[in-house]
Each structure stands twice: as C-alpha cells, then as structure tokens.
Amino acid sequence: MQNDLRLNISAMDTLHDEFLDTLSKMKSCQESAFMPLFEELIEHTKKHFAFEENIMEEHHFYDKKEHFDEHKNLLGEMEYFYEKAKKFPQFGKSYIHDYAYEKFKRHVINIDSQLAMFIKENNISL
Ligand SMILES: [Fe+2]
Ligand SMILES: [Fe+2]
Numbered sequence: 001m002q003n004d005l006r007l008n009i010s011a012m013d014t015l016h017d018e019f020l021d022t023l024s025k026m027k028s029c030q031e032s033a034f035m036p037l038f039e040e041l042i043e044h045t046k047k048h049f050a051f052e053e054n055i056m057e058e059h060h061f062y063d064k065k066e067h068f069d070e071h072k073n074l075l076g077e078m079e080y081f082y083e084k085a086k087k088f089p090q091f092g093k094s095y096i097h098d099y100a101y102e103k104f105k106r107h108v109i110n111i112d113s114q115l116a117m118f119i120k121e122n123n124i125s126l
Contacts, residue, residue: 005108007116011126015048016108023104026096031089038082038092045075052115055126061118070111074103 001017022044026037049071056064078100085092119126 005105007108007113009116009119009126012052012112012116015044015051016104016112019044019048019104020101023096023100034089034092035082035085038085038096042075042078042082045078049075052112055119055124056115059118059122059124061115063114067111067115070107074107077103 001013001020005016006013007016019041022037022041026034026041029037053064053068053071055061056067061067078095081092081095085095118124
C-alpha cells in the first residue's frame, strides 16, 4: 500500500490492503478469473464497510451519515458495473482499470481518515 493510504489503524489497513490485492489481481488475471474475482471484491467490500459501520454505530461517530452514504454509493456503483460486465465485459474492465483505484483512494483519504482520527482520539480498541 502507498504510504498516503495508510491510516495506522491496523484492522482498517488490513482490509484496505486486501482490497488492493484483489484489485491488482483483477488487472492482470485471465479472462475466466475476472468475474469470480469481481464477486470476491464485492463480498470483501461488504465486509469491509460493515466493519467500519459497526464501529461508527457503536461509538456514535459524529459524521456517520456522510460515511454511510459514501459506502452505499461506492458499493452500488461496484454492483452496477458487475451486473453490466455480465453482458458487456468491457464495462467491468474499464471500471476496474480506470476508476476503482481512484474511487477507493479518495474514500480512504477523505472519509476513512476522519474515522481513523476519531478512533485514535477516543482510544477505541478494535
Ligand atoms: Fe475503509
Ligand atoms: Fe469507509
């Protein structure tokens, strides 16, 4: 993971690393592995988002509405491209190659970083 994406909350960094691993596999995998990996990416993202959302619920994070909305948008978009890719593989490919990383990066830097700060300031142990 690039340093600017590291939040120094190990449970979050691990989930983010796993996402990036799957994403990079998808960029160089064989045709037949692409859709199964896409499914894996979606399932992992559900787990990743649920993990963060549980922390926000449990500790009454001040900005959870914005963070939850962002998760919903990101996941919705991923699922949209997955469905499209069943008929038109090129849609899925261009999403994975040209958009997914930037979207993820923006979320980590702008949104997850606030949650990470909150976790540190409140000494929340995960
Ligand atoms: Fe995250
Ligand atoms: Fe998040």
